[in-house]
Amino acid sequence: MTTVTVFHCSDLHFGHPAVPAQYEAMETLIAERRYDVVAISGDLTQRARSGEFQRARAFIRHAERTSKVLCIPGNHDVQWWKAPLGLGDDGAILASYRRWVNADIEPVLRVPGAVFAGLNTSHGVTRQTLTWRLRDISIIGIVRRAQIERLRKVFTDVRPDDARVIVMHHNPMKGELSQRHGLKDTARALGAFADLQADLVLCGHDHQDAIHYIEHTRKGTVISTAGTLSNRMRGGRPSSVNSIRISPDQIEVSTLVWSDSDSAFVAGPVKCFKR
Ligand SMILES: [Fe+2]
Ligand SMILES: [Fe+2]
Numbered sequence: 655m656t657t658v659t660v661f662h663c664s665d666l667h668f669g670h671p672a673v674p675a676q677y678e679a680m681e682t683l684i685a686e687r688r689y690d691v692v693a694i695s696g697d698l699t700q701r702a703r704s705g706e707f708q709r710a711r712a713f714i715r716h717a718e719r720t721s722k723v724l725c726i727p728g729n730h731d732v733q734w735w736k737a738p739l740g741l742g743d744d745g746a747i748l749a750s751y752r753r754w755v756n757a758d759i760e761p762v763l764r765v766p767g768a769v770f771a772g773l774n775t776s777h778g779v780t781r782q783t784l785t786w787r788l789r790d791i792s793i794i795g796i797v798r799r800a801q802i803e804r805l806r807k808v809f810t811d812v813r814p815d816d817a818r819v820i821v822m823h824h825n826p827m828k829g830e831l832s833q834r835h836g837l838k839d840t841a842r843a844l845g846a847f848a849d850l851q852a853d854l855v856l857c858g859h860d861h862q863d864a865i866h867y868i869e870h871t872r873k874g875t876v877i878s879t880a881g882t883l884s885n886r887m888r889g890g891r892p893s894s895v896n897s898i899r900i901s902p903d904q905i906e907v908s909t910l911v912w913s914d915s916d917s918a919f920v921a922g923p924v925k926c927f928k929r
Contacts (some may be wrong), residue, residue, distance in 0.1 A: 656767030660898040661689040664858025666883035668709040669700030696728025696823030707754035720729040726772040728823040730803040733776030768817040795824025817853040829860035862888040
């Protein structure tokens, strides 16, 4: 029976908000625990600058020494001003991400016991992300119909026992403190994930860690929202990452919480769900 171990972190924000002691501790943790998969759910940078991407690239290379790494972009990694509202070259908005991190913005990773599918929800400023809250125009995430169809293809030949995992940036569940969804049209997206029989969704963006379980007719979906590894955690809470074990009959999510006094991540709450 195969068990898959996953290190889920998000919103590293390399640049001013990143805290060196925290990402160094994270590198140590990944090297020691030798996770099968390290999933980074976007916002690698603060302003999509080359120097920030280079630091993120070094972090990814370090993790690749022991684990398979899957990463997708977040809204901070998009240079939306290069093609607002589809004006100009649409490909330009993620050119830096592609150059420094991965040319594939929606990678798929197959390991024994699970399939991980990247889903890019950061499309810059488009007609769908326009909102009356002007400061939000480049922040809101969207899932396009064609992307759901792509996921359906990715999951078609998955073995029945293998876990189906979606890695995306924007939180489909409302943050407890923010009281907001990062994703637009969450009911439609969550309905599509249920239809795809997704076992687990890994996301971030809210800067507050949370673990949810959504029950539906066929089976449930666990949603792991990782906090941030920067000094931008919501409500003055400590930074955290999620350590996940996917076994054939359950998914266990343990939150590892940053402790200033230990200068390390320490065990936090653990939640366990039947598959
Ligand atoms: Fe973020
Ligand atoms: Fe974000």
